[in-house]
Amino acid sequence: MGIFAVGVWSIRQAWAAAPRRVAITVVLALLVAAVPSLQVVLMAQFVGALTGADSFGDVAAPFAGMVALIAFTGPVEAIVGTLQWRLVDLIGLHAKQEVAATLATLPPTVLADPEASAQIEAGNKAAEDEISFLYPHILSLLQQTLSVIGVFVTLAAMSLPAALLVLVSLAPMVLASQRIARIDSKMWDDVGKLYWRSRYLHQHLVTTTPSIELTSLGASGQISAKVADTIQRITDRKAQTYLPILAWRLLAGVSTSLLLGAALAALIVGVHYGPAAAGGVYGVMAAMGAVGGLGANLGYVVEGSAPFERYQILLGLRRETREPVVADTADSLVVTGLTHTYEGKEEPALRGLDLRIDRGSIVAFVGVNGAGKTTAINAIVGTLDAQEGTVAIDGRSRADMSFQEWVGHFGTLTQEFGRYELTVRESLLLGTPRTDVTDAELWAALEAANAAGMVRGFEKGLDQQLGSQWDGGVGLSGGQWQRISLARIHLRSAPIWILDEPTSAIDAEAEQEIFRELQRSKAGRITIVVSHRAWTLRGMDEILVVDAGRVLERGRYDELLARGGRFAEIFAEQAA
Ligand SMILES: Nc1ncnc2c1ncn2[C@@H]1O[C@H](COP(=O)(O)OP(=O)(O)OP(=O)(O)O)[C@@H](O)[C@H]1O
Structure with a gap:
């Protein structure tokens, strides 16, 4: 049950991040949820009062109630919306931290697997751009579900068939959303690898070492053309989904409108063309708004269950x-x-x-x-x-x-040793989990790797930032980087080198x-x-x-x- 899982996850993350804010937004959303059914009741009273009224005083109370409701809804929705943005940020923050923590546990054998790389890219994209935005939709979904239930109960008192037709009018949206989520999922199976490739190529343009080489070869343009080509292929693949998605949305929209039209007709007939029909008609209109909103948000959440699944797959790669x-x-x-x-x-x-x-x-x-x-x-x-x-x-x-x-x-120095652009100290400490390493030990390791003279020459010694792309950082030669890597192995002092x-x-x-x-x-x-x-x-x-x-x-x-x-x-x- 995709949307249930997404809903529970989003609310739990939001609650863990900022419970007070969640409580306030939920209470306000519940109040807004009651608005459509209150409107129906007030409209029926208003029309009833109008029938025998001679002065404004006779209709003032229901009129004032309706105005107050309208005045209440807009500002409250604005407040809920603003409070939610912070929650969206916090959920996104947590999702990205979980991704980083998962990636840190993956052994190279997993990272070398193309399938896993594509899954990582797709899950990462979901964490960065997609799943945190589901929370407001989930809250709106809850709010609109309650609104629809409220309108259903109110309408049922006037005409049961009309109320049932309002409920049935949700079905096309649910079906369409599921289809759309499936189309989206299939598309991601294809573009996950392409995203990964485009990110890989893009890195070559922005990372110092390859970009220097590429510039000197005059080859940066070739790489950027490949990036452009990969993005083009992603966009083309996405474009293939637009038409079927539009078709499903149109089909759902038209079916919903027909069902709501039938609800209207059922209502007018049901109340024998009397003045109460005005309240009922208003009710169906309110239901249209709520059903429309619910359908849209349900669509977002059902469609959002696909990126959520991709995110879960990534987290599932996590190793003990x-x-x-x-x-x-x-x-x-x-x-x-x-x-x-x-x-x-x-x-x-x-x-x-x-x-x-x-x-x-x-x-x-x-x-x-x-x-x-x-x-x-x-x-x-x-x-x-x-x-x-x-x-x-x-x-x-x-x-x-x-x-x-x-x-x-093991203390392993590979042929393609990393050039970690941290301070000298941080770079050396990557090799050891110890937290009590002394400066004397760091210098001894540097000495053994023939790197101490170089570091002594740095303005900030052990705390010198490495890499010229950083403020105050120094660039190193290939051999100097290798000595730092070797010093790391000396400091690690594992029993097998x-x-x-x-x-x-x-x-x-x-x-x-x-x-x-x-x-x-x-x-x-x-x-x-x-x-x-x-x-x-x-x-x-x-x-x-x-x-x-x-x-x-x-x-x-x-x-x-x-x-x-x-x-x-x-x-x-x-x-x-
Ligand atoms: N990831 C890989 N996938 C497929 N083939 C590989 C992979 N890595 C290495 N090979 C192949 O395995 C063989 C042994 O490669 P290996 O890297 O172990 O050689 P090496 O002795 O370390 O060479 P060098 O002196 O160039 O470092 C080569 O034929 C190479 O093409």
């Missing part, structure tokens, strides 16, 4: 999360038979990877582009669900732990320092590094040469070079 934790220790990491084929690919990206690493060891994955190194890393960390094989930390597999506990064992080309953007001198530091501090943890540079591999306890998803060779640097196999092929030139 516990407070983030970072594990203290890990003695062994054992990978057995890890195998994965990406959807749409024929060849596996990873074939039967076996690996054991104990605390204190540092292991490297090497191989040409596309060999499967990143896939292996993602499958180990759990950001990719490998189809076969197991990964165990100290004998416990992923199934034995929550996702949060599992990832709490996975570093996917951690120095790819860093100059040779700083790279040497960083790798020396990694070797020096390796004793307390398990470390896996992906590297393309020969010299960094010399000190590794084991090197795995990955090729087409399988481990072709494994051993220490000198052994592999001496063997003259794939490793030697890849690194002979660098090693020379």
Whole structure:
């Protein structure tokens, strides 16, 4: 029952946000709801009084009552309307906060799914633009339902068939609204993905890094043309719904008018063409207003149940999360038979990877582009669900732990590390749930990542805003961003480090320092590094040469070079 769920949700959200305001608006709305039936009664009295009246005094009372009612309704509706806008804002605020909280729980495996992306976009749009606006319609719906009931009871006393016809006249609107909601829902199934694409493309025009690249390539226009094309497709798809929606609205409107016309006729006949018919006719007119308003608001709410459903689907993606934790220790990491084929690919990206690493060891994955190194890393960390094989930390597999506990064992620096434009301090603290981190610890992490000198040079040191698009912010080079990311991993101090080309953007001198530091501090943890540079591999306890998803060779640097196999092929030139 879509509209019931939307109604309960809206009223609960409004009540939770501002109960006094809700109480005032409901009381005022109930008063307004009584107006049409009071009008019918007063009109009947007025016409009755007119029949035998000689002076204004004979009709003054019902006349004054009618004027007072008219004078009352307008201002009260204005007050209700104004009070409701604040409630709409508060409901919207809550809906958007819920969306953000849900998104924060989603693992990358969900975010990588196109269906889920479309659902997220559609639900987000509903939270931003649609569902909060339903509350005033729901209140009006309640108010007009009561009005219609009031008019029904008043009219029934004059003519039961007329009163019943007024009630039946609601049916076409209800039916049409359901049809319209279905049309809207189907349209959203199609445009959800398009919205997501247009937002993705739009981001490239407004986010510093891609926009600089695109401008220098003279390609911003190409992206903006794609944005325009995507929006055009969304608009075209929406346009396909206008005609059927109009047809349903017209059909409902005409049917309602015919039924109300029949109600009028039934009433006039029912009261034998006497003066009381005037009150009744006024009643049907009042009912027309109430039925029309009710139909329109019912339409909004029924149609609103579709975005509400999209919002609920998004919230339904929410994962159970516990407070983030970072594990203290890990003695062994054992990978057995890890195998994965990406959807749409024929060849596996990873074939039967076996690996054991104990605390204190540092292991490297090497191989040409596309060999499967990143896939292996993602499958180990759990950001990719490998189809076969197991990964165990100290004998416990992923199934034995929550996702949060599992990832709490890892400090992962990915190839596409994030450039979080926060202060240095905030950016480093992203890696740890601790709230008692000292400045000394922050500096030690920066020191280990060869970034302390840079931060010392900032005017505000640890509190320096990063990113030149912000007031007082500083722009960083690619290598400087990478050092900040590496410092985050040092601060996180998880027991298993996975570093996917951690120095790819860093100059040779700083790279040497960083790798020396990694070797020096390796004793307390398990470390896996992906590297393309020969010299960094010399000190590794084991090197795995990955090729087409399988481990072709494994051993220490000198052994592999001496063997003259794939490793030697890849690194002979660098090693020379
Ligand atoms: N999300 C994905 N969907 C489909 N195929 C993918 C995906 N990610 C990677 N692949 C494919 O899987 C194979 C292994 O890719 P992977 O990223 O693991 O290689 P890599 O060894 O890390 O390469 P590089 O040195 O370039 O980082 C490649 O053939 C790649 O095209």
